[in-house]
Amino acid sequence: MAEVELPPLTPQQKEVSDLFVDRIRVAIKRDGGMSFSEYMQRSLYEPGLGYYVNGFSKLGKNGDFITAPEISEHFAVCLANQCTQVFDAIGKADILEFGGGSGRLAADLLKTLLQKNSLPLSYQILEVSPELQQEQRQLIECELPADVCSKVVWLNRLPEKFNGVVLANEVLDAFAVERFRIVDGQPERIMVGASDNSFYSYPAADDQIKETVSAIERDCDRAFAEGYESEYCALVAPWWQSLARCIESGAVIICDYGSDRRQYYAPNKPTGTLRCFFRHTLHSDPFARAAVQDITADVDFTSVAVAATEAGLELQGYSPLSEFMLSLDVLDHHKQKLQALDKREQLAATGQLKRVILSQEMGDRFMVIGFSKGIDAPLKGFSRADWSRLL
Numbered sequence: 001m002a003e004v005e006l007p008p009l010t011p012q013q014k015e016v017s018d019l020f021v022d023r024i025r026v027a028i029k030r031d032g033g034m035s036f037s038e039y040m041q042r043s044l045y046e047p048g049l050g051y052y053v054n055g056f057s058k059l060g061k062n063g064d065f066i067t068a069p070e071i072s073e074h075f076a077v078c079l080a081n082q083c084t085q086v087f088d089a090i091g092k093a094d095i096l097e098f099g100g101g102s103g104r105l106a107a108d109l110l111k112t113l114l115q116k117n118s119l120p121l122s123y124q125i126l127e128v129s130p131e132l133q134q135e136q137r138q139l140i141e142c143e144l145p146a147d148v149c150s151k152v153v154w155l156n157r158l159p160e161k162f163n164g165v166v167l168a169n170e171v172l173d174a175f176a177v178e179r180f181r182i183v184d185g186q187p188e189r190i191m192v193g194a195s196d197n198s199f200y201s202y203p204a205a206d207d208q209i210k211e212t213v214s215a216i217e218r219d220c221d222r223a224f225a226e227g228y229e230s231e232y233c234a235l236v237a238p239w240w241q242s243l244a245r246c247i248e249s250g251a252v253i254i255c256d257y258g259s260d261r262r263q264y265y266a267p268n269k270p271t272g273t274l275r276c277f278f279r280h281t282l283h284s285d286p287f288a289r290a291a292v293q294d295i296t297a298d299v300d301f302t303s304v305a306v307a308a309t310e311a312g313l314e315l316q317g318y319s320p321l322s323e324f325m326l327s328l329d330v331l332d333h334h335k336q337k338l339q340a341l342d343k344r345e346q347l348a349a350t351g352q353l354k355r356v357i358l359s360q361e362m363g364d365r366f367m368v369i370g371f372s373k374g375i376d377a378p379l380k381g382f383s384r385a386d387w388s389r390l391l
């Protein structure tokens with residue numbers, strides 16, 4: 001990724017970032033280094049300072065990214081269509097959304113389900129960010145009738161038992177990743193060190209990394225070249241273990257940037273997929289703008305499928321977002337919507353739909369994977385295309 005000039009920090013952002021840097025510097029000095037995964041985890045979630053918990057704007061024009069539900073309601077309408085199929089199969093049930101962002105997905109999904117007379121028993125949001133929780137509450141209370149709002153609850157941990165639909169849009173890409181580099185033919189763990197005025201990364205020999213990376217190489221049928229750098233997420237398997245334990249029946253739909261394992265570790269990605277965003281500027285330096293920028297990595301959907309099926313769920317399908325939305329009748333919804341709009345509004349609405357399902361940005365790089373437990377019929381979202389054979 002070419003070097004880019006980053007927008008300046010506000011004084012408040014600088015204060016938070018400096019405090020975070022001091023704290024990490026102390027930990028690195030004390031321990032003689034820090035794994036990249038610990039650095040990423042703390043950059044995103046360090047209490048009071050980390051990106052998701054420090055109170056600065058994250059979503060929309062003033063934030064760092066715009067997600068599919070923020071572009072238009074088309075995505076939420078499709079998910080509502082998927083939810084009704086699951087509700088029909090298992091009876092009245094709940095929705096659990098991981099990482100609710102601004103609350104836009106929850107609000108549009110509930111509006112659509114209200115129109116379909118197919119509201120869930122409850123809409124549960126598991127959100128790590130206190131300020132986003134607050135934003136979600138405000139948006140939902142502003143846009144939905146009180147009896148629907150009363151169905152929305154915020155959780156701090158997974159429920160004991162769950163029947164219904166679990167959704168996670170652009171959440172798994174925030175899970176901290178372990179980075180590695182091939183040095184003298186061997187995978188080494190990328191560590192973070194601190195110099196007087198910055199952090200830097202360096203590789204260090206590590207048996208556990210060797211084992212994990214060798215397993216990835218075996219899966220991909222090739223050895224990584226000297227200097228090849230990439231990452232893997234060790235948090236996916238334990239996440240699925242705890243999620244699967246509480247699901248009695250229903251479906252899990254995960255949407256994110258990513259690919260199957262062979263594509264993820266392709267030779268044409270010699271530095272992996274780690275990306276950073278600061279005020280909509282994409283760059284590759286995880287140490288710049290520490291704690292006030294988003295750090296994310298693509299999702300290895302093969303690891304997601306393996307972890308979920310090992311935890312007892314059934315893989316239902318894997319497809320690009322565009323195909324998933326077309327399977328869930330996005331065009332019918334769009335045609336109906338256009339009827340109520342004037343020419344200028346129609347153009348704007350069509351532009352939004354194109355942005356979600358046609359663009360290089362999302363439609364084909366953004367993937368959806370679905371799992372089920374206790375449902376006989378295949379999930380409708382994968383009826384047009386199922387690329388599971390690639391996983």
Ligand SMILES: C[S@@+](CC[C@H](N)C(=O)[O-])C[C@H]1O[C@@H](n2cnc3c(N)ncnc32)[C@H](O)[C@@H]1O
Pocket residue numbers: 052065067068069070098099100101102104105126127128129132168169170171174175
């Ligand atoms: C990129 S935003 C996506 C928001 C929303 N799903 C959307 O599509 O607009 C990531 C969301 O996940 C939340 N989040 C980040 N890490 C999380 C975690 N480990 N568990 C649950 N939520 C998390 C963030 O606070 C934020 O709400």
